Amino acid sequence: MLIIDAHLDLSMNALQGNRDLLSSAYTIRTQERMPGKGQGTVAYPEMRQGRIALSFVTLFARSTGRPSPHSDYATPAQSYGIAQGQLAYYRALETIGYVRIITNTENLDRHIDAWQRWESTAIGEANDYDNTPPLGFVISMEGADSILTPTQLEEWVDGGLRLLGLTHYGPGRYAGGTGTEIGLTELGRPLLAEMERLGVVLDLTHSSDQAFWQSLEHYNGLVLASHNNCRALVPHQRQFSDAQLRAIFERDGVIGAAFDAWMLHPGWVTGETPHDKVTLNSVVDHIDYVCQLAGNTRHAAIGTDLDGGYGREQSPIDLDTIADLQKIPALLDARGYSNDDIAAIMHGNWLRLLHEAWA
Numbered sequence: 001m002l003i004i005d006a007h008l009d010l011s012m013n014a015l016q017g018n019r020d021l022l023s024s025a026y027t028i029r030t031q032e033r034m035p036g037k038g039q040g041t042v043a044y045p046e047m048r049q050g051r052i053a054l055s056f057v058t059l060f061a062r063s064t065g066r067p068s069p070h071s072d073y074a075t076p077a078q079s080y081g082i083a084q085g086q087l088a089y090y091r092a093l094e095t096i097g098y099v100r101i102i103t104n105t106e107n108l109d110r111h112i113d114a115w116q117r118w119e120s121t122a123i124g125e126a127n128d129y130d131n132t133p134p135l136g137f138v139i140s141m142e143g144a145d146s147i148l149t150p151t152q153l154e155e156w157v158d159g160g161l162r163l164l165g166l167t168h169y170g171p172g173r174y175a176g177g178t179g180t181e182i183g184l185t186e187l188g189r190p191l192l193a194e195m196e197r198l199g200v201v202l203d204l205t206h207s208s209d210q211a212f213w214q215s216l217e218h219y220n221g222l223v224l225a226s227h228n229n230c231r232a233l234v235p236h237q238r239q240f241s242d243a244q245l246r247a248i249f250e251r252d253g254v255i256g257a258a259f260d261a262w263m264l265h266p267g268w269v270t271g272e273t274p275h276d277k278v279t280l281n282s283v284v285d286h287i288d289y290v291c292q293l294a295g296n297t298r299h300a301a302i303g304t305d306l307d308g309g310y311g312r313e314q315s316p317i318d319l320d321t322i323a324d325l326q327k328i329p330a331l332l333d334a335r336g337y338s339n340d341d342i343a344a345i346m347h348g349n350w351l352r353l354l355h356e357a358w359a
Contacts, residue, residue: 001329001343002115004350005322006056006256006303007205007227008042009142011086013307016070019043022098025321039311042322044098048129050323053115053347054102054136056163056226056303057090059083063145064170064177076148076173083146087159090137099135101160105358111136112351138354140203140226143168143177150190157198162357163226164195165203167211175211178238183210184218192219201357204228204248205303209237212244216251222357223251227258227303229286234266242293249294252356254349256303257286261314270310275317280324282316284331287345297341301349302328 013019019028025043032038047055061082062072073079093099102108114133140163147153153164166188167177174191176182184192192215195202202223204212216223225248231239240248240255248255261275262268264282290300306315306322318327332342 001326002051002053002112002119002347003302003325004054004056004347005052005306005325006224006254006301006350007140007142007258007305007308008055008057009060009305009308010042010055010057010137011089012058012060012070013040013042015086015089016082039313040307041312041315041319042307044135045129046321046323047135048132050321050325051115051119051132052135052322052325053112053133054108054138054350056140056350057137059086059139059141059146059161060143060168061086061146062143062168062170062172064172066170072170076145079146080148083141087139087161090139090160093137097134099137100133102136102138102354103160103162105355108136108351108354108358138162141165142203143172143206144174144191145172147174147191150187150194153191153194153200154198157200161200163201163203163224165205165226166191166207166215168206175215176208177206177211178208180208181210182208183214188214189218195219196221199357201353204240204244204253206238209241209244212240213247216247222353223248223253224353225253225255225303227256227305227308229258229263230289233286233289234263236263238263245290245293245299249299252298252353254299254301254353255290256301256350257283257290259283259304259306259315259319260308260310261316264316270314275313278316279318280316280327281331284328284335287332288335291341291345297337297344298349298352300345302346 024045029038061079063076063079067074139160166175169178174188231241261278287300
């Protein structure tokens with residue numbers, strides 16, 4: 001089963017975390033011996049092994065006025081420089097032939113066709129992962145702080161950006177994020193207008209409730225939630241309410257289930273809550289909730305956020321590396337989902353959304 005993962009912070013881990021993601025996750029773990037490290041789940045060999053044919057990969061550099069090492073920078077100029085460096089990292093991987101940066105339907109169809117042909121050959125059946133096609137990357141930005149002005153968005157689009165979330169944690173320059181009750185800022189509406197003009201898809205993940213509804217009011221393009229779970233199952237502002245989920249359904253958007261343990265189990269406390277409380281079935285609970293609320297499987301998908309500031313210690317206990325995403329189809333099958341519905345959840349819904357966005 002080919003998989004599309006809608007949220008991976010690869011450049012942040014490679015550059016700010018100084019991880020050589022060309023090495024296996026197991027090699028990286030042995031190299032990271034300091035406290036709090038050595039728990040990574042994502043590296044490129046394991047992505048190939050797990051048949052993660054396409055990923056939405058982030059540019060991430062906040063500038064909220066609350067500086068924090070390696071994530072939140074003192075000025076927008078610094079944030080811009082960091083995000084440009086992250087974009088250059090993805091381009092470097094493309095130059096050496098390890099990835100393809102996907103920016104249009106022609107690229108997308110050719111890339112998926114190559115993976116499907118590999119899957120259908122004896123090489124694919126023999127699990128010859130070294131001979132898989134390159135990994136496919138769609139460039140996303142998590143929080144728009146590094147876009148200096150709304151009119152600069154076109155520069156980022158020319159560089160390959162296709163998906164954009166206005167905010168992250170805290171008071172973003174364009175909108176309030178998780179942990180705030182701030183809506184769109186004065187910069188927010190002009191940026192949404194530019195996004196709509198340029199065909200950039202809006203990622204609503206991390207929006208405050210106020211920013212969520214105001215964004216839908218002022219943006220008429222396609223929307224998604226790349227890595228978001230259900231507030232009905234885990235009550236927290238970071239998750240989306242039923243009303244918010246339905247609003248995304250109405251726009252024919254897609255919600256990617258996130259794998260961070262505290263988003264899967266109410267009251268999770270790392271180091272205190274028993275790890276076995278969160279499994280891959282916990283992820284499937286959120287996928288199933290979205291499907292039941294929608295009445296179909298059209299809007300549910302995967303957006304793991306694995307290694308997004310955490311590792312195995314805060315991931316489902318039965319996930320060792322990202323390759324274990326291949327366990328999810330069997331879990332969906334056990335709940336009565338058809339093969340076609342499982343394929344839609346694992347990759348088809350994201351493919352449909354990208355085709356609609358780039359038509």
